[in-house]
Amino acid sequence: MAPKLPPQHSLQHSSTAAAGGHSHHDHAAQPKGILRWVLTTNHKEIGSLYLIFSLTMFFVGGIFALVVRAELFQPGLQLIEPEFFNQMTTMHGLIMVFAAVMPAFTGLANWMIPLQIGAPDMALPRLNNFSFWLLPVAFTLLLSTLLMPGGGPNFGWTFYAPLSTTYAPASTTFFILALHIAGISSILGAINIIATILNMRAPGMRMMDMPLFVWTWLITAFLLIAVMPVLAGVITMMLMDINFGTSFFDAAGGGDPVLFQHLFWFFGHPEVYIMILPAFGIVSAIIPTFARKPLFGYASMVYATAAIALLSFLVWAHHMFIVGLPLTAELFFMYSTMLIAVPTGVKVFNWVTTLFRGSISFEPPMLFALAFVVLFTIGGFSGLMLAIAPADFQYHDTYFVVAHFHYVLVPGAIFAIMAGVYYWLPKWTGYYPNERLAQCHFWCSIVGVNLTFFPMHFAGLAGMPRRIPDYALQFADFNMLSSIGAFFFGASQLMFVLVVVMCVRGGKKAPAKAWEGAEDLEWSVPSPAPLHTFETPPVFNRTHHHD
Amino acid sequence: MSGGYYVPATSRWPILGSLALGAMMVGTGIKLVYDTGTPLMLIGMACVITVMGFWFRDVIHESMSGLYDAQMDRSFRWGMGWFIFSEVMFFAAFFGALFYVRTFAIPWLGGEGAKGVSALLWPDFVAQWPVLNPPDSSVAGPDSVLSPWQLPLVNTLILVTSSITLTVAHEALKLGERKTCRNWLAGTVLLGCCFIMIQGVEYYEAYNHYGITLEAGIFGATFFILTGFHGVHVIIGTLILTSMLIRIHKGHFAQDHHFGFEASCWYWHFVDVVWVGLFIFVYVF
């Protein structure tokens, strides 16, 4: 009988627990204090750095969002000028996408991928540290543009030319250079992750034995390497248009502003999946654990992820349905976009079927994962509506779109990150997170998220364009609700910080296998995971699954 | 080593490298926006190069002391392979821009195709490639374009030849004939330098005799961004090969274990392939 998947395995290695006992000459002279973190090549320390950076930026971007929501609390201009409003919406988007969500997933990848595949570290540890330290440099530069004469970027996180070229503030050149640094960081990080996954798996672990988080990250890393250079290319063209008089995006010289959008969204759509595929991986680890039942379709999950990634290269122009595409192109992109619903549906059905006839408990990671399934699916539904090109003529650039992508990003990507953090905190710190506080955080977040983003659907359908600092009176109620929800959600996240800090300092002790139903390799090393794990490769055994 | 995987000790190069890169970028930005800050840019660039030098020195050192096993070698291979793929995608963005403009934007502006009605705004514009008379009269197009069958053809032959000489050098290294390897590698570097010089002459000609400038509408823009970034890659490639030459001279590389050398070959071949694409789509068609 052929072995069945998903994998369950036993582990034969002895070195891990005794890692402290190994006096490895390379670790002899560990620098102390801050230098230890600055110079580190350890995947766990770098992972923590990524996560801390991401959390910090999550609050920075969150404060920008709250400035926006405060101004939109009621009609009229009360607190800030439209110019600053535009800078805030732009910076909120850029920071959340490039400095909060992406580094958070990279941090989780750093921490967990070597543990999940039985590797001692990332494939290229020094490069790994370089990838991280580029980020503070990039985002210090980006944030500093807010203080430059003429103000920071004010053209939205999508920075459409010519608003971002001919009509942009002087600081745009710095914005471009900052994005270049962040892009280099992402590309190097992705190369490292691919090399790790393809080359560092424990002996005996085949591709189809890898946990889904590893699989989704492998595909994500591929997407990153494929599209971040395209972003680098398009911002380079912007730089040339601004500083060297080229006319890539200027019809006067034979260019086309829409060319910018094609290139941007060729990057931008896969980028959207870069921010959600690892989330799928996390949720696919958590749901089977707390349902105490194997994932319904491991292989179809892998295939669906790959299919989504492939399709993501074919759908970019659905962000451009009203830009005046030729009819054939409009139809092509409508069809290809609608097709994405199929593999995405497969994923949701798989999660639900995994729950069916399980033995389900509701620890904090599970709560966030379940909320992810429901709310991400709602975001998927509005995505399906947006895929219908004629209807998109009405939805486009309204708050309906804002609602849609916040549903897939906040209770989608960010909830999955939080689920992952709660899930793996015992492995990182050796202690369980405070259950009551975590639950309180969960319920406040759920209420806050829905209060913030659900009314946006209505505001958008009723005709409110996005990115406006002031609005007509019929949108007042929806906006007031959203603003209240946003402040509530923002404040609730302080609880998250509290839980994490408390968990680092102590709490209920966690065993190696912190969750009853958890199966993957990371649960075979002690909690907290020692600084060095798997220095001798473990032997990975698939145990035959009983039917 | 007990067969374990080599995890390098702490290193100061990553953090110094990122600070250096940051300084270089800030300097570049100040230079572009406020027309000052050149020193910072140059210092940053020098620091980036220095850090890279030290970093690679460490890697070479570790490799020579036998700290790397076959698995580490594979990691480097995957790493370099995907890095080159990312470079391919970088050029793909520029090629994509070129194809888009030629297939869609220019015909539309000239009154053909699905958005041909746009020609109402540019009544005098005639769609053709290369665009010698951009839609708006305020943008001066090139006077004429370069013939592909002169310098560009010479450069194509040079680069293709250099790929062959490099392969010969690689084969020689595999056979352990280090002297042959050194000579052919030196030849490759020389060809690379020739290419760069000829490209320089061509740029001079383009600017001074053909009116092909960055400001010369979309033709100048696509021409310079494609050939320019390719040229930068040739310069980097030549520098890499030069350092390989020095390493050969110093007696580095084993017959069966020389990924540093191989990686530079990959890079050079990649640069070569990009040029062939350039030659076809920028010069010939």
Place this chain on the structure above:
Amino acid sequence: MHLSWQWLLTITSAFSITQAHANSWNMPVGVTDISQDIFGLHMAIFWVCVVIGVIVFGVMFYSLFKYRHSKGEKAANFHEHTSVEILWTAIPILILVGMAVPATATLKSMYDSSEADLDVMITGQQWRWRYEYLGEDVAFTSNMSTSRAQIRGEEARDEHYLLDVDEPLVLPINRKVRFLMTSDDVIHSWWVPELAVKQDTIPGFINENWVKINEPGIYRGQCAELCGVNHGFMPVVVHAMEEEEFEAWLAERKEAAEQEAMGVDREWEMEDLMARGETVYQTICSSCHQSEGQGAPPAFPALANNNQLISDLDWHMNRVINGVSGAAMPAFRSTLNPVEIAAVVTYTRNAWGNETGDVVQPATVAERIAQ
């Protein structure tokens, strides 16, 4: 135009249409056939999502409730079932094909702007709309008329706060009107929800769209693409009227345009130019250069006490007529008529302490433009 999938609309209409008219929670049904088709598509896909959601979330919450660990539920160990997987792949594909067919039909009719009765050129400008009735010699700009005082909360906000303009686009009902849309500066997007027209205006290119309005009325919308600092303050108002009424309006506007053209040849008094100039300045220029000419440097230079402006009339006229390439200042030679340009130049040269005493005559401006 009615599609064969009208039944979908019928099923959904009982709830939705009344709902949509009664409040502003849903997309408006609109007043064109296209907008009604789109509304039908919107409600159809919405109900598809609701049904799928009810089923999926139903199973999910049933499982969460029924198979609780705390109730001692033992987990089953099944996984993978090829026919179930084929089923949940095939059914969505069928639903999608079912949606794609009517969507394609609607999209095709939206793209068919042939055989129009009237052509209107719509040009986005930071931050106003310019409308030109092609072949009719009628053109005007449409600026937001909501006062700054209302925005600042110093005055009570009226019913159409931010959605009022000085000159609405006037269109006839029951006639196919083709829009040619472009922009003078950045990308804008012309949107009126009740007409279901939302189209980006791309500088240097022209997009086409069309409407055939079924009911007279006033329809309001806004710019939908971020276009700079006053993006939130460039509303669209369409006044749809009966055909005869429209013809009368058009004739009146034509006559007014002729009158204006004659004004070019006449000698203007300073006060008249100043009065006219102030109106033009406040509607067109003040959004960047500010109402007192103080500007918003560095993007928008001050005009008050601007030495170059005061000392060089020629330079000043050139900037207004031809704009500044590579900067936000547009060329006004085709946007404003010679009278308006003369007036606004005269005004800026004599207001806020710019006491030059220069009087620029429309005839001079017309001459400059002709060069």
Place this chain on the structure above:
Amino acid sequence: MWSVVKSVLSALLGVQNDLKRQQDFSSGNPAAFIVVGIVITLVFVLILVGIAVIASR
């Protein structure tokens, strides 16, 4: 060859029975799967373009 095509097609749909997949992964040639995968993706894109062209007539 046909079995490789079948496997890739079912992978695209996310449907494949376990036994078949085990066979593919133990005996299949990865290069063949990759080549067939790329070809099928291209064919898929062309079909979609074809449908769009026909529909836009």
